Amino acid sequence: MRKMKQKTDEELMLMWTAGNFKAFDALFNRYGQKVYNLFLRSLRQKETSEDLLQECFMRLAESRNRYHPQNSFTSWLFTIAMNLLRDQYRKKQRFQATFSPEDPEPKLRNFADSRKEPLNQMETAELKIAVEKALQTLPADQREIIVLSKYQGLSYAEIGDILALSPEAAKQKAYRGLKTLRQKLAHLSEEQ
Amino acid sequence: MTCEDINRLLVSFLAHDLSPKQEKQFRKHLAGCASCARETAEFETVWRRLDAVPEETVPLPTKETIYDRIYRLDSKFTKTVAIDLWYSLKKTIKPLAPLFMGLLTTIIFAFSLSFRTDLKLISPLGLTIAGGLWTGLFTLVYYLFSMGGNMRELSWRFLAQATLIAVGIFLLITAFSPLPHAVRFCSRFQFTQPFMERLSLGGTYFLFGTLYSLIPMTVGAYFCASRWGNKPILRGSIAGAMFMLLLTPGIFLQCAPFALGIVLGWFGGALVGSVVGGVLGFWARIHFAKNY
Numbered sequence: 001m002r003k004m005k006q007k008t009d010e011e012l013m014l015m016w017t018a019g020n021f022k023a024f025d026a027l028f029n030r031y032g033q034k035v036y037n038l039f040l041r042s043l044r045q046k047e048t049s050e051d052l053l054q055e056c057f058m059r060l061a062e063s064r065n066r067y068h069p070q071n072s073f074t075s076w077l078f079t080i081a082m083n084l085l086r087d088q089y090r091k092k093q094r095f096q097a098t099f100s101p102e103d104p105e106p107k108l109r110n111f112a113d114s115r116k117e118p119l120n121q122m123e124t125a126e127l128k129i130a131v132e133k134a135l136q137t138l139p140a141d142q143r144e145i146i147v148l149s150k151y152q153g154l155s156y157a158e159i160g161d162i163l164a165l166s167p168e169a170a171k172q173k174a175y176r177g178l179k180t181l182r183q184k185l186a187h188l189s190e191e192q
Numbered sequence: 193m194t195c196e197d198i199n200r201l202l203v204s205f206l207a208h209d210l211s212p213k214q215e216k217q218f219r220k221h222l223a224g225c226a227s228c229a230r231e232t233a234e235f236e237t238v239w240r241r242l243d244a245v246p247e248e249t250v251p252l253p254t255k256e257t258i259y260d261r262i263y264r265l266d267s268k269f270t271k272t273v274a275i276d277l278w279y280s281l282k283k284t285i286k287p288l289a290p291l292f293m294g295l296l297t298t299i300i301f302a303f304s305l306s307f308r309t310d311l312k313l314i315s316p317l318g319l320t321i322a323g324g325l326w327t328g329l330f331t332l333v334y335y336l337f338s339m340g341g342n343m344r345e346l347s348w349r350f351l352a353q354a355t356l357i358a359v360g361i362f363l364l365i366t367a368f369s370p371l372p373h374a375v376r377f378c379s380r381f382q383f384t385q386p387f388m389e390r391l392s393l394g395g396t397y398f399l400f401g402t403l404y405s406l407i408p409m410t411v412g413a414y415f416c417a418s419r420w421g422n423k424p425i426l427r428g429s430i431a432g433a434m435f436m437l438l439l440t441p442g443i444f445l446q447c448a449p450f451a452l453g454i455v456l457g458w459f460g461g462a463l464v465g466s467v468v469g470g471v472l473g474f475w476a477r478i479h480f481a482k483n484y
Contacts, residue, residue, distance in 0.1 A: 024262060028255070036250045050254040054261065061262050127244040135245075149207045150242050156209055174203040182238045 009073035017064045027073075028057065034152055035081050041147050042085055042140075044132060052084050059084070074154065075161045082144065082162055089140055127188065134184035142177030145170050193221040198228045205232070206239045290338055294331030297359075298323060304367055305445050313448040326441035333434060350416050351427060354470070355434040358405075358412030362439065365408065371400050371458070372446070394457035397450075401443075401461025406469040409435050413473025424478055428471030436466040 004012065004026040015023035035056055039049035059080050067076060135143055144163065148154045156167040156174070163170065193201075198221055204210050205218055222229045285292070302323065305311075311319065336352035375396055378384040388396060409432055416431075417424070439462050447455045 019266065021263060021266060024266075025259075028258070032250050032255065032258075033247065036254075037247050040248060041245060050251060053250065053254060054258050057258050058261060058265070061265050124244060127241065128246070131241055131244045135242075146242070149203070149209075150239065151245075151247070153207075156204060156207070168200075171200065171203050175199070178203065178206075178235055178238055181242075182234055185238060185241055188241070 010069040013064065013067055013073050014069055017067065024061075031074075031077055032057070035077065037151060038078075038081055038147055039085065041132075041135065041151060042143060043088065044136065048088065052081075052088065056081050056084055072158065072161070075158055078148065078152070078154070078158075078162045085144070086140075130185060130188060134181050137184060138177050138180055142173050142180070145174045146177045146181075149174060193217045195221075195225060195228055198222070198225070198232070202232060202235055206235060290334035291327075291331045293334045294327050294329075297330045297334075298326045301326065301363065301442060302445070304363065305442065311445065311448075314445065319445075322441040322444050326438075329437050329441070333438065351431045351434065354409075354412040354416035354431045354473070355438065356412075357415055358408040358431075358435045358466075358469070359438055361408035361411055362404065362435075365404065366442075370446075371397075371404055375400055392453070393451075394453035396457070397454045398457035398461040398464075401458040402465035402468075403461075405435065405439060405462045405465030406472075407465075409466050409469030410473040410476070413470045414477045415473075417474040417477030424474035425471050428469075428474045429467050430470075431474075432467035432470030435470065436463050439466070 004022060007015070007023075007026070009027065009030070012023040012027050016027065032053070036049060036053045039052045040046065043049055043052075056077075060077060063080070067073075135146070138146070141163070145159055148159045148162070149156065154162070156170045159165070160167040160170045165173075198218065201210060201214065201218060205215065210218060222232055314322070333352045333355055336348040337356060338349075378400075379388045379396070391399065412435075413428055413431055417427075440459075443455075443458055443462060447458055450458075
C-alpha cells in the first residue's frame, strides 16, 4: 500500500470520507498552511484567519460526502475558503472596515524586531509592510486572484473555476491588480 | 506574438502558467521589443516583491482544535457501520428515486380511488395494466423532473414540474369532490338542473372532465411558467399531454361502471381541459405576471 504522502488529494479525500482519519491528517498537512495564509494575506487578521481556517475544514468535513473524485480537490477546498472569505468581507461591509490602516500593531512588532537586526533585515520588514499595505488597497476580487496565483500556486484555469470566472477574466483582473501594485510600490528602491 | 498577446499573457508568464512553446515565443518577442521587455521587467519586480510577505505556519492550538473537532465529528457520524451503510444505500437508491416516487404516487392515487370506485368491475388484468402503466408514466415524469434544465430553454424539468403540480391539485379536488359525485350533485341542484337536462350524459361528463383537468393544469402551468420566456402553446400542449397521460389510468379505473358514451366524453373533456389549461397557464403568466 502506498504511503499517505504518495496518494493524490482525491484518493485521500475518498479515504477520509470512508472514515480514515490519517487521510485527513495528510490533507491538512498539504493544505492547512496554504489556506491559513490565504486568509491571513487577505485579511491581515490572525485571529479571524484562525477561526476561518477552522470553519473551512469543518465545512470540508461536513460536505465530504458530496465530493466527487472527478472534481479537483483543490478547487473544492479553495471554493469553500473563498466563500468564507467573502462572507467575512460582507460581515464587515467593506474590507477597509476590517483593516484599520491606523492599527500600529504589525508595524510596531516588525520594527521592534528589526531594531536588533541588520539594516537589510529592517528593509525586508519595511518591504513586507509596504507590500501588505499595497495588497490591501486592491479591490477584493483582484487581490483574491493575485493571492491564489502567487501564493497558492493555482493556475488561472483553477482560479477561474473557484471564482466562477473564465480564465481570461481572471488573468485580466490579475493584470489590473499588478498594474496597481506597480504604482503603489514604485517608491521602493530597486534592490527591494 | 504581438505586443497585445504579451499584455494578455504577461500574468501567465509570471505565474509560470504558459506552455513551453508559448514561453519560447514570449521570450522571443521580448528580445525584439524594448517596451514589452521593460513592462515585463517591471511586473517581474512587483511579482518578486510579493515574496516579501512570508508564509506563516498554522498555530499549534488552532491545529489541535481543528483535529479535535473533526475527530469528534467523525466519531459521531461516520465511525458507525450503520452510517456507512446508510450512505452506500443512499448512493444506490438515488437513481431509483423516480421509480420509487412513481410507485408511491400510484399507490396513493389507487388507494384514494379504492374508496369510491368499485374496482371489482375491472378484471385483474385490467387492474394490473392500469397500475403498471400508471407507475411507468409517473416514473417517467419524475425522471424528467429529476433532470437538470435551463430556465430559458424548453426544459423537460419544468414541464414535468407543472404536470406534477397539476396532478397534486387534481388529487386534492377529486378527493373532496369526485367527478361522478359532482355530476350527480349538479343534476339534482335546482339552479343547474335545467341546464344539465339539456346536455346528454356524455356531454355532461365532457364538461366536467374539461373543468376537472383545466383548473389544475392552468394553476400548475401558471406557477411554472415564471421559469420560461416564450412558446406558451408548445409548452402548454406538451405539459397538458403529459398531464392527460397521467390522468388516463385514473379515469379508466373510475369509469368501469359507465357506458361508452360517458367514458369517451370524460376522456375527451380531460384531454381538452389538460391542453387548454396548460396553454392558458403559460400564456397568462407570460402576459400578466409583473415579475416575469
